Amino acid sequence: MVLVYFLQIGVLWLNQLDWGNMTLQAVTETDNAVIKMRGITKQFGGVVALNNVDLTAYAGEVLAIVGDNGAGKSTLIKILTGVYQPTLGSIELDGQPFSMSSHSDAIAAGVDAVYQNLAIADHLTPAQNLFLGSELTKSVFGVRILDNKKMKLEATRTLKDRLGVQLKSMDVLTESLSGGQRQAVAIARAVRHDNLRVLVMDEPTAALGPQETAKTLQLIKSLRDQGLTVIVISHSLDDVFEISDRIHVQRRGQCAGVVHTNETDNEEVLSMIVGATSSGATTTA
Amino acid sequence: MQEQITAPSSIGQKLQPYVSFIGPMAMIVAILLFMAVVEPARYFRVSNLNQILLDAALYMPMAMAMTFVITQRGIDLSIGSVAALSAIVMAFLIKQYAFPVPVAALIALGLGALMGLINGLVITRLKVPDLIGTLAMDLVYRGIALVLAKGLVLARFPELLTEIGRGQSFMFLPTPVVIGLITMLLGYFLLTSTHFGRYTIAIGSNPEASDMTGIAVDRHRVYAYVLMGTMAALAGILLTGKLNAIQATSAPYFNLHVIAAVVVGGTSLFGGRASIVGSLAGVLLLSMMINALVTLRIEFFWQSVASGVVIIFSVALYTWLQKKDRDGVAGMASLFKYPKKSKTFRLFAIIVASLFLLTIVGILFSGDIKPSG
Numbered sequence: 001m002v003l004v005y006f007l008q009i010g011v012l013w014l015n016q017l018d019w020g021n022m023t024l025q026a027v028t029e030t031d032n033a034v035i036k037m038r039g040i041t042k043q044f045g046g047v048v049a050l051n052n053v054d055l056t057a058y059a060g061e062v063l064a065i066v067g068d069n070g071a072g073k074s075t076l077i078k079i080l081t082g083v084y085q086p087t088l089g090s091i092e093l094d095g096q097p098f099s100m101s102s103h104s105d106a107i108a109a110g111v112d113a114v115y116q117n118l119a120i121a122d123h124l125t126p127a128q129n130l131f132l133g134s135e136l137t138k139s140v141f142g143v144r145i146l147d148n149k150k151m152k153l154e155a156t157r158t159l160k161d162r163l164g165v166q167l168k169s170m171d172v173l174t175e176s177l178s179g180g181q182r183q184a185v186a187i188a189r190a191v192r193h194d195n196l197r198v199l200v201m202d203e204p205t206a207a208l209g210p211q212e213t214a215k216t217l218q219l220i221k222s223l224r225d226q227g228l229t230v231i232v233i234s235h236s237l238d239d240v241f242e243i244s245d246r247i248h249v250q251r252r253g254q255c256a257g258v259v260h261t262n263e264t265d266n267e268e269v270l271s272m273i274v275g276a277t278s279s280g281a282t283t284t285a
Numbered sequence: 286m287q288e289q290i291t292a293p294s295s296i297g298q299k300l301q302p303y304v305s306f307i308g309p310m311a312m313i314v315a316i317l318l319f320m321a322v323v324e325p326a327r328y329f330r331v332s333n334l335n336q337i338l339l340d341a342a343l344y345m346p347m348a349m350a351m352t353f354v355i356t357q358r359g360i361d362l363s364i365g366s367v368a369a370l371s372a373i374v375m376a377f378l379i380k381q382y383a384f385p386v387p388v389a390a391l392i393a394l395g396l397g398a399l400m401g402l403i404n405g406l407v408i409t410r411l412k413v414p415d416l417i418g419t420l421a422m423d424l425v426y427r428g429i430a431l432v433l434a435k436g437l438v439l440a441r442f443p444e445l446l447t448e449i450g451r452g453q454s455f456m457f458l459p460t461p462v463v464i465g466l467i468t469m470l471l472g473y474f475l476l477t478s479t480h481f482g483r484y485t486i487a488i489g490s491n492p493e494a495s496d497m498t499g500i501a502v503d504r505h506r507v508y509a510y511v512l513m514g515t516m517a518a519l520a521g522i523l524l525t526g527k528l529n530a531i532q533a534t535s536a537p538y539f540n541l542h543v544i545a546a547v548v549v550g551g552t553s554l555f556g557g558r559a560s561i562v563g564s565l566a567g568v569l570l571l572s573m574m575i576n577a578l579v580t581l582r583i584e585f586f587w588q589s590v591a592s593g594v595v596i597i598f599s600v601a602l603y604t605w606l607q608k609k610d611r612d613g614v615a616g617m618a619s620l621f622k623y624p625k626k627s628k629t630f631r632l633f634a635i636i637v638a639s640l641f642l643l644t645i646v647g648i649l650f651s652g653d654i655k656p657s658g
Binding site: 083102103104107115119120121122123124128132133135145146148 | 474477478479480483486487489490491493494495497498499500556557558
């Protein structure tokens with residue numbers, strides 16, 4: 001009698017445990033957001049650059065952020081990458097509250113950015129650029145010096161394995177590379193960190209020719225297929241429609257709506273950017 | 286784009302790193318040839334070549350440090366005064382307070398480093414532009430040196446100091462040359478194998494990007510000025526030893542001479558492009574040029590004219606090269622292929638011609654050419 005009672009309690013307990021697990025799983029399935037920005041507001045003095053903006057990005061997707069000049073795109077991603085701190089609002093990374101005081105905090109947490117004005121030192125070689133700020137060192141007679149050979153090897157491997165890019169020579173200065181190759185070096189610097197989860201790209205194709213653009217877009221797709229969250233700011237709607245899974249439209253510091261790329265067209269997005277359709281303008285998706 | 290990278294391939298690619306070095310080497314060869322024709326007997330005497338090296342040695346440590354400062358897009362105009370003040374303090378310590386030479390020399394180096402630190406802080410913390418900041422600090426340091434030494438010439442130092450300044454203990458190489466070459470080697474090591482060197486190029490190449498990458502830009506700029514101050518103090522010590530005397534007004538034109546040597550050597554005033562080997566070649570070139578002027582018995586003051594012309598010439602040359610950067614060596618070669626591009630080339634021909642003209646005018650005006658003594 002007593003035994004059965006205990007057994008029943010045991011079964012109940014097991015059930016409960018299982019049940020709990022199931023709900024946990026269900027939650028992660030419906031909400032695998034890597035980045036969740038909530039109610040982000042940023043003021044510069046009296047100017048409100050961002051007003052109560054929400055942004056969600058999932059693993060393995062390309063999220064495009066579009067909008068007119070001054071719509072708050074750059075401010076938004078600068079907050080995401082720790083360059084600016086929001087006046088109000090919260091950021092969650094993998095469901096955990098996430099606060100940064102600098103860009104290096106963001107990198108440490110797995111969020112990195114490739115900026116519009118390519119953050120590349122032209123007078124360094126690709127490998128030196130790739131490891132800029134986090135050089136590999138070796139010890140010679142107890143003195144830590146730069147391990148240039150190892151950095152070159154690792155850089156070649158990162159470029160080839162992660163991005164499928166092979167440079168003719170790793171010894172030339174980065175200034176002699178083409179726009180697309182320089183872009184690849186900048187991206188490689190970000191993806192070199194093993195813990196990278198979110199890659200933010202500001203106008204990755206702005207300075208590139210058609211061929212280089214196609215190559216860079218291909219690169220972004222392959223990064224997404226590797227499971228990264230890629231957030232792309234772009235003025236080129238053609239590029240946005242080619243690579244993105246969802247489009248986040250910013251307008252005058254507010255989110256004018258988020259649409260799935262395969263459920264919309266160029267015209268609708270354009271009208272959201274300029275604010276032509278008042279009905280479509282919802283603050284959240 | 287792929288084709289463009291393969292195009293200059295083998296020879297061009299291989300030459301690329303040495304481009305900065307070719308300029309001063311070509312000019313050195315030109316001077317050698319010129320002197321071989323005009324005045325071979327006196328110029329190529331062993332004692333004269335020794336003298337050239339001895340003159341060059343004084344500038345080697347400073348040129349090394351200046352390479353870092355200029356690569357970071359900075360400039361230091363205060364080095365002459367830093368050298369003079371450190372040397373004056375060292376001289377007082379030795380003469381008046383009977384300090385042993387090594388201790389006094391170390392204190393002088395420390396003082397130089399301190400002055401470099403002040404320069405660096407003025408520039409990075411007070412945000413005074415480097416040109417104005419170091420020019421003003423030049424006045425300050427020179428003033429302090431004058432206050433300390435008045436018009437005094439401090440002379441006759443212990444043998445150790447003159448050994449450092451003009452000794453000949455390494456067989457055919459004077460001691461200061463060995464010291465200078467060691468600092469050059471140190472500079473090469475710093476540039477290629479340390480964070481400081483790597484960040485120096487990065488900061489000069491793209492300051493914003495360096496900052497964004499998390500490099501402590503201001504801290505590394507201060508490091509460069511500290512290195513500069515220390516090396517200027519070392520030059521002050523070498524100068525004191527060489528002359529066996531020092532006074533507050535010594536080393537007046539160190540700054541321009543060193544900047545000229547570094548720029549001639551291919552280090553870009555616009556930042557990011559550093560060449561220690563080039564700086565060494567630049568130092569040698571200037572010493573050879575000045576020695577050539579002396580050997581030709583051209584009036585001393587023409588040296589300053591020649592130095593100025595060389596600075597203008599090399600900065601113009603490298604600015605032009607900068608424009609051609611993307612093509613590298615191939616771009617230089619294209620100069621000869623496409624006559625339209627030869628406009629700049631003609632400009633250089635004019636500058637070179639005027640340099641020679643100046644030399645000839647100098648010879649004419651310097652009057653009687655005495656037999657060698």
